[in-house]
Amino acid sequence: MNCQQVMEDWxxxxxxxxxxxDETAQLYKHIAVCAECAEHFQMIKLLSRDLEDLPPVTMPFSLVDSILPQLDAIDRARDERLAEAARKPAEMIPEPRRTPRSSGWWGTIAGRTAIGAAAAAVVLGAAIFSYEPKQLSDAEIPYQSEQSNMTANSSIAESETEMQQEDVPDANSTVPEEQQPLMKEEGSADQAEGGTEVLPDTPPETPVESRQETPKETRESAAPDGQESSNERSTTKTAPSQDSKSSGETEKPQVKPDKSKSAAQSEPSSETNNNPQEAPSGSDPEAALPPAEDSTAADAEVGNKSDEPPAAEDPSMNDEPAVEAEENFIFGMASMLAPLQWDAPDGLHRAQLEGDQLVLYQVPKSEDPPAVIQSLPLQGEWITGQWSEDSKTFTYWTMVDGTEKQHVYSLEKQNSKEDSSAAEVPPPAKTPARSEPPTKTERAPRTP
Amino acid sequence: MVEQGLIRAAQSGDRDALITLLREIEQHVYRTAYYILNNEQDALDASQEALIRVYTKINSYEEKAQFKTWVQRIVTNICIDKFRRNKPTVSIDEHDLVFEDRQNVEKEVMTGYLAQDIQEAINHLPDHHRTVIVLRYVQDLSYNEIADCLNLPLNTVKSYLFRARQQLQNMLQEHQKGGVSG
Incomplete structure (x- = not known):
């Protein structure tokens, strides 16, 4: 037993x-002599061998596959924790962020400010650069007005004297029937309008109008009487000129001279006296382009008077194409000057504003008074009107409830048509014409 | 048995590497669990738990220890905890039931014990003895590896192992004698 206990450990x-x-050798020596130890050694070796030969058990299924769902869940949970962990430190550690910021100068407050300043400078520069032309354009107007004033002032004296003459010729030029008085009115009206054109909204207009009205009335009465001279006939050319309202400015001066010869000397003188006084009063305060034109016109008239310019000037001026071109160019101003009556290009028809009605006349070639074709009630305030080139239709615009409305009167159909669709009138007539024209309308109706 | 590179890849966050690693060790894990617990279902549960723990704790593994030793420690700890909870006692009746075929037993004496008898005998060893035997014979670990795995002194491991063998031999001899006598 002793040896067995000793040898057990070995x-x-x-x-x-x-x-x-060496120990192994000693063990074998002992086993060789000791039977018990040899038996025990044999038994334990057998046990150990059996233990080593334990069957390699295998799993019925893959454990890893079975736990993959669990592993995925673990991953998700881990990711969430990592994400949370990542967030917190990101918030807690501002330094790493700042360093990259500092690297870019544009990221800094100073850099941003500089960028903003540069952008502002660009915008400001663009604004200034683009604004200069406006200043120039603005400067031009006062320059013109100054000239006009200069001429007007200088010419006022002349105009006053001439005005009488001027007024007369206008009336004559327009229509033989109405004759001088009307023509005078137109001339005065032209001056007044001319003044209004530059400063359309200015109050002075109204006084002029009121003044003009009275004279017109008187003229009307006088008109039939004074179907005056054949001189007027010669100036019948003016009819077309009047038709083109816009060109009225240039034409008017032409017309004026003609009449000035005939009418100025005749009856109208008394009437004209009234007009000239009125006209300058209206035009002077305004000191606008029109007066200048008028004055120039007056000058021209003066010259014409002496020379007999009307015949030569009128034909050239009366040409429609030229007139149209001028219309487009000066339309804004021309619309202001719009006459109270519009003669058709063919000279056979005339549209005239009478109070709240637009009266269409058929003008006989003889000196007989014009026959009323139709009287159209006006809707809204009068803005402007215009004959078509073929003299078959008369188009006019009125201000209804703050919007411009276009009306077309066709001589052929004898019916007035309203184009609702054409609520807005072509651009040229819009701005300047709207506010003032109504006042003119008031004038016109009273004149007849 | 496991490449160090694969372990590192798994530790660096390579999930595929980690899964591959688990597939390489699952057989070893299961065998240890099976012989310690002597029950297939318990062995499966313990093995899955051990693998999951390896999966989640892979970054806690340090190369100063052998990976197989690290894995076996995890498995044995789980099995010992599980064994303690589920098998407080061992009934003698179960032990007797294992040895039914007397005739075969007699024949086996000459060539060796029946594997089933040995497994049954192992199952009657104390936890640490059984664990040492399993690690020694199933996982073929050395004294030192077993000591590392169980975090026990080397002499203690030897003592457990020697004593476990004696116990097994005694049990098997008694069974054999009883079988002969019976």
């Missing part, structure tokens, strides 16, 4: 390959 170590070669 045998165990032998099984575990823990014996040195």
């Amino acid at each position: 045998m165990q170590r032998y099984l575990d390959q823990d014996l040195t070669p």
Whole structure:
């Protein structure tokens, strides 16, 4: 038993390959002599061998596959934790962020400010650059007005004297029937309008109008009487000129001279006296282009008077195409000057504003008074009107409820048509004409 | 048995590497669990738990220890905890039931014990003895590896191992004698 106890440890170590070669030799020597130890050694070796031969058990299924769902869940949970962890430190550690910011100068407050300043400078520069032309354009107007004033002032004296003459010729030029008085009115009206054109909204207009009205009335009465001279006939050319309202400015001066010869000397003188006084009063305060034109016109008239310019000037001026071109160009101003009556290009028809009605006349070639074709009630405030080139339709615009409305009167159909669709009138007539024209309308109706 | 590169890849966050690693060790994990617990279902549960723990704790593994030793420690700890909870006692009746075929037992004496008898005998060893035997014979670990795995002194491991063998031999001899006598 003793030897067995002693050798037990060696045998165990032998099984575990823990014996040195010497120890193994001693063990075998002892086993060779000791039967019990030899039996025990045999038994324990057998046990150890059996243990080593334990069957390699295998799993019925893959454990990894079975736990993959769990592993995925673990991953998700881990990711969430990592994400949270990542967020917190990101918030807690501002330094790493700042360093990259500092690298870019544009990211800094100073850089941003500089960028903003540069952008502002660009915008400001663009604004200034684009604004200059406006200043120039603005400067032009006062320059013109100054000239006009200069001429007007200088010419006022002349105009006053001439006005009488001027007024007369206008009336004559327009229509033989109405004759001088009307023509005078037109001339005065032209001056007044001319003044209004430059400063359309200015109050002075109204006084002029009121003044003009009275004279017109008187003229009307006088008109039939003074179907005056054949001189007027010669100036019948003016009819077309009047038709083109816009060109009225240039034409008017032409017309004026003609009449001035005939009418100025005749009856109208008394009437004209009234007009000239009125006209300058209206035009002077305004000191606008029209007066200048008028004055120039007056000058021209003066010259014409002496020379007989009307015949030569009128034909050239009366040409429609030229007139149209001028219309487009000066339309804004021309609309202001719009006459109270519009003669058709063919000279056979005339549209005239009478109070709240637009009266269409058929003008006989003889000196007989014009026959009323139709009287159209006006809707809204009068803005302007215009004959078509073929003299078959008369188009006029009125201001209804703050919007411009276009009306077309066709001589052929004898019916007035309203184009609702054409609520807005072509651009040229819009701005300047709207506010003032209504006042003119008031004038016109009273004149007849 | 496991490449160090694969372990590193798994530790660096390579999930595929980690899964591959688990597939390489799952057989070893299961065998240890099976012989310690001597029950297939318990072995499966313990093995899955051990693998999941490896999966989640892979970054806690340090190369100063062998990976197989690290894995076996995890498995044995789980099995010992599980064994303690589920098998407070061992009934003698179960032990007797294992040895029914007397005739075969007699024949086996000459060539060796039936594997089933040995497994049954192992199952009657104390936890640490059984664990040492399993690690020694199933996982073929050395004294030192077993000591590392169980975090026990080397001498203690030897003592457990020697004593476990004696116990097994005694049990098997008694069974054999009883079988002969019976």
